[in-house]
Amino acid sequence: MDKRLFAFCLGISSLMVWPWLPSPDTWLWLACLIVVSGRRRALACFLLGLMWAICFSHWQLSWLQYPTLFTRSQIIVAQVDALHSTRPHHSQLIVRLSHLNGQALSPKPKVLLNWQSQQPSPKNGQVIQSVARLRLPHGLHNPGTFASSRWLLGQGVTAQASISGVLSASAPAPNEGVRARAVKALREHTQHLAAQPWILALTVGDRSGLTRGDWELLRGLGISHLFAISGLHIGLVAALGLLVGRLTGRRWLAGLLAVALALIYAWLAGFSVPTQRALLMLVLWLGIWLWGRFWSGWRILLATCTLLLSVQPWLVLNQGFWLSVVAVSAILALAAWQKTRSLWRLQLGLSLLLLPLVMLIFGGLSWLSLPVNWLLIPLFSVLLMPLLLMAALLLAPAPLLSHALFWLVDFLLHHLMSLLQALHTLASPWLWLTEAQLGLILALLLLPFLLLPRARSISILGITVALLAQWPAPHWQVRVLDVGQGLSVLVTQGKQALLYDTGNRFSSGFNMADAVILPLLRRLGVSELEYMVISHNDQDHSGNRDYLAKVLPIKHRLGEWHLGQKCRAGQHMQWGRLSLTILWPVQLTGHSNNDSCVMRISDGQLSVLLTGDIEARAEYALLATQPLLSSQLLISPHHGSNSSSTSAFIQAVSPRWGVHTAGFNNRWGFPGAAVKERYAQQNIEQLVTGELGMVHFISQDEQWHLMTHRRSAVWYHQLNAWLQHTKPLE
Structure with a gap:
């Protein structure tokens, strides 16, 4: 049975790596294969999971063809x-x-x-x-x-x-009003408490009151799981129900009360993915316990995953689902291996087994996570969560007693979080990892698996891939970032970096510095910028200028800065092996786009031309004043607007590659059809960041080598191609 459940889940999970979404008619061929699979029931279950994932995906996406x-x-x-x-x-x-x-x-x-x-x-x-x-x-x-x-x-x-x-x-709606009224009553009852945001997060899963600093604290200390209602919290509620029910001496009543309390708590928490998983596992375990049968923990986990994925196959695209599954799997593996109930050994083993997944998902690790969790998990399990649950349950029948318990929880949580904040500020425990560091740590973690014959081949492959990340970087590289409708280009030589423009920053708080630029710099191990060049003041080019200047050391500032060196034609700087030459403007004209800072970066063999938002007028002026425009790589002016990229300018630059920094399905229709035609007439290969994502070039053998040939070859990144009835790999 376990093999069949695993095979079914594996069939559904395969949708994570499909290069395109198979045709809806595929289900018929899969059904035929299931019929002829005979006694190979595990294979039949795999094909059944695959067939259901395909049918479900088309069913959910069918309305997009309206x-x-x-x-x-x-x-x-x-x-x-x-x-x-x-x-x-x-x-x-x-x-x-x-x-x-x-x-x-x-x-x-x-x-x-x-x-x-x-x-x-x-x-x-x-x-x-x-x-x-x-x-x-x-x-x-x-x-x-x-x-x-x-x-x-x-x-x-x-x-x-x-x-x-x-x-x-x-x-x-009436059914939603019940939960809304309960949450409102709890919010009003705790509004005077300093720790209200933490209380709401732990009782009803409402974490909207947590600030950015709070999230950094949770991540830095590795305790986010304590404030996301999951298996720990559902288990505590169920244990309280079992304890009260066992006092009656009736086994079935204890199980029923445990399920009822857990169900109410999960409902208040909004039935998030971790609560669904925990609730299903609890119901299965209690049902089997009341039935007088025995199922292993692995079978209960597989049955839970099967039920969840049967209802919602796209859960396999949810990182929280996999964190929950891997955490439970690690606990089961450790329990079978250690044959002991030692809490500290279990916590140590769980932290080590989850470490690779945490590093891959979050790009770093907390060196204080293990000792902090050793202290906080028992504190939450034995003291804070029982007090908080009792306070919430007594809110309606005994408001005075509930108020006293909430006051006690507030006192404990407020001082606890203050101590944790002081620890976080003092120790700065979160470590961002570069790609090379991540590969090295993963290689070290895979070394013990060489002792296991069945896992030896997988561990050798993983170690080889991880060590390849240590390969020396090329002389210099150009990355044209995918920042939507905007521009940001990162040029690196070794650990030194130049950033040309910063992308947009929106009134909602979302910005390309936090979303794109800073994560990439951390992955590359770049802690400061040698140069930051702002082409002009338009928001989609300069929106994160001041913010980046606050969080990153910047040695040289060029272009549109309040304090910095203005761009003027004829300026020349030597940056390591690279020469930086400003070609435009000669003098400011008052036209924002045409006053963009145009920069040519070259090592004597290869070059890239960065053009900002210049239009036809500035292009013709460049042709008249600059004898040297030729570059193998051209970042097209003004995102591929019809007002730019004149035929004469393209011919003078004569690039092999032209990159249009245009957002996906942008309202201006960039790059324009006429612009694309002009580039095509001169046999220039064109790339669009909105379609491909970040465009990455490396210098090698005195040529630019394109590292980005297509957008990540997974179907859910290419729904536009699916709507147009094309396969993205063709």
């Missing part, structure tokens, strides 16, 4: 499922569409809705009718950048939308 869905505004009717994030005048809601332009939808797709309004955002359960602009769940694609498209599908979200008008909004 005519003109992404080309004009739509009238939608949707019910609010959850608040994803809330800021002043800006919220993100996960809604479920019931009607599109008056037509009922089945299934009802989930959409991530951006709400920007002076009015309060809708509440959970409300039904809204609105005019919205829909777009595909497309994310930025750079090393270290959060994979938003994968995250969205992992939440069941198949599109994003922006509100352009609200027509009506109803009252919350």
Whole structure:
């Protein structure tokens, strides 16, 4: 049975690596293979999981083929499922569409809705009718950048939308109102407590009150799991129910009470993925216990995963799901191996087994995580969580006693978090890892597996791949970052770096410095910038200028800075083996785009031309004043706008590669069709960051070698190609 359950889960999990989404007719061929597989039941279960994943994916995505869905505004009717994030005048809601332009939808797709309004955002359960602009769940694609498209599908979200008008909004549905009233009562009861954000996170899973500094604290000390309602919290609630139920002497009553309390707690927490997994495992274990049978922990885990993935196969795209599964698997493996109930040994083994996954997902590790968790897990399990749960349960029947317990929890949590904050500030425990460091640590962690014959080949392969990360870097490299509709180019030689423009920064708080630039610099081990060049003052080029100057040491500032060296034609700087030459402007004209700082970087053999947003007028002036424009690599002016990239300019530069820094499906239609035709007429290979993600070139054998040949070859990164009925690998 275990092999069949594992094979079914493996078949569904294969959707993580599909290069494209198979045709919906594939299910028929898979069904035939299942029939002829005979007694190979594990193979049949694998094919069944694969078939279900394909059918489910097409079923969920079928509505995206609605005519003109992404080309004009739509009238939608949707019910609010959850608040994803809330800021002043800006919220993100996960809604479920019931009607599109008056037509009922089945299934009802989930959409991530951006709400920007002076009015309060809708509440959970409300039904809204609105005019919205829909777009595909497309994310930025750079090393270290959060994979938003994968995250969205992992939440069941198949599109994003922006509100352009609200027509009506109803009252919350009755079933949603019960939870909303309970959360509201708890919020009002604890509003005077200093530790209210932590209390709400632990009781109802509402972490909206946590600040950025709070999240940095949780990550830095490796204790985020303590404030995300999961198996630990569900287990404590169930244990409380078992304890009370066993006092009656009736086994079935104890199990029923444990399930009821756990179900209520999971409902209050919004049935997040970790709570679903923990609740299912609890119900299975209690059901088998009451039945008088025995199932191993592995079988219960496999059965839980099978049930979850049968309902929502896209959970395999959710990192939280895999963290939960790997954590439980590690506990089961350690329990079987150690044959002991030593808590500290279990915690040590669990930390080591989870370390590779944590490093790969978060790009770093906390050297204080282990000792801090040794202290906090017993404290939360034995003291804080029981007190908090009792306070929440007594809120309605005994408000005075509940208030006293909340006051005690507030006192303990407030002082505990203050001590942890002081420890975090003093020790700075979070260590960001470069690609080379990550590869070396993973190689060291895989060494013990060489002693296991069955795992030897896998460990040798992993160690080889990890050690390849230590290979010396090329002489210099150019990375044209995917920052949406904007520009940012990173030029490196060794650990030294030059950044040309910084991408955009938005009123919602989202910015390309935190999302793209800083994660990439950390992966490369770059801790300071030799040069930062700002081409001109447009927000999509200079939006993160001041912020980056606060968080990074910058030796030389060029271009549009309040304090720095202005760009003027004729300036020349030597940076290691590279020469930096400013070609434009000769003098400021007052036209922001045409005053862009144009820079040519060369090692004497290879060169790259960075052009900002210059237009035809500046291009013709460059042709008249600069005899040396030729460069093998050209970052096209003004993102490929029709107002730039004249035929004469392209011919003078004569590049082999032309990179258009245009956002995916941008409203201006960059790069323009006429521009692409002009480049094509001169046999120049063109690349678009919005389609490929970050474009990476390395210098090798006196030539530019392109490292980015296509966007990550996984189907959920290429839904646009799927909609156009093409396979991205063809």
